Amino acid sequence: MSERCRVLICESHRKDGLLIVNFLQAKGFEVRLEENGKDGWEAFTSKPYDFCLLGVDLEEINGIELAEKIREKDGSIPIFFLSSKGEEEEILAGFNAGGDDYIVKPFFAEVLYAKMQAVLRRAKGKTETKASVYSLGRFILDTRKQILSLDGKVSKLTAREFALLLLFVSSEEMVLDRSMALKKIWGEDNISNTRTMDVYIAKLRKILQQDPSIELISIHGRGYQIVVNS
Structure with missing residues (x-):
């Protein structure tokens, strides 16, 4: 090192x-x-x-x-x-x-x-990736600082909260494939890691509920999707 x-x-x-x-x-x-x-x-x-x-x-x-x-x-x-x-x-x-x-x-x-x-x-x-900023409803996700802000109020994210949210905003139509996310973030798709990811999804859902226009929904047999209602 x-x-x-x-x-x-x-x-x-x-x-x-x-x-x-x-x-x-x-x-x-x-x-x-x-x-x-x-x-x-x-x-x-x-x-x-x-x-x-x-x-x-x-x-x-x-x-x-x-x-x-x-x-x-x-x-x-x-x-x-x-x-x-x-x-x-x-x-x-x-x-x-x-x-x-x-x-x-x-x-x-x-x-x-x-x-x-x-x-x-x-x-x-x-830290090595070029800084990117994503808009998510009224939220702004700053990938360099690893923070999520809403109307100037900052929510700091843990490493895995950030990794999950980045997968959402980087994907087409903000759909997260459960198996892909488990393998990419936790290394393996198994029951134990699935339960752990469910905890993180619940935490993200609670954070995103601060903007009433955002829903984090489950897609049966596939995973999750973030929907921004106009």
Whole structure:
């Protein structure tokens, strides 16, 4: 790497945290490990990072709350949750807090690395692509800043929210093919990723509802479409 990717890891289980630190350092990342949410937040605000890996069961500030604080400060930094708990309610809470992925322990380190690389490639492609601005009803999507604005009010998007919305506005008639989106953004079309994408679609639908002329509808057997009513 010409410029090392800076990763902040907040993991209450020190042994697990050190294993991830050693693995990512061997891959060329610059890594900092904190063991509670308060120290994690102080670390995040002390210097810039490119990626966050957060445990859920952190002390003082839990992982969900920490992600929300990070999202308020930086709307685009990738955030992955790492947890031994895989209940649907907790996974949904992670995505609703601004997480880009939720990885259940135990997991293969190489799979974590591959997922991180996929998100970083998309982020790099976004910054290297010529700036484009799309109109969507009263919304303006700025692909360089990765923000969506409505009448001057800005909504920062997570990496995957941005990737999904960009697929919509880049496609003919703003139709999103479900299988294509799953493979392009999550790497594989399977039940787990389908449920995850449904969470992101619901979040986008909620954001877009701020403009009453916009509908995000489901197309049976195909995917989704954004419709702008005149």
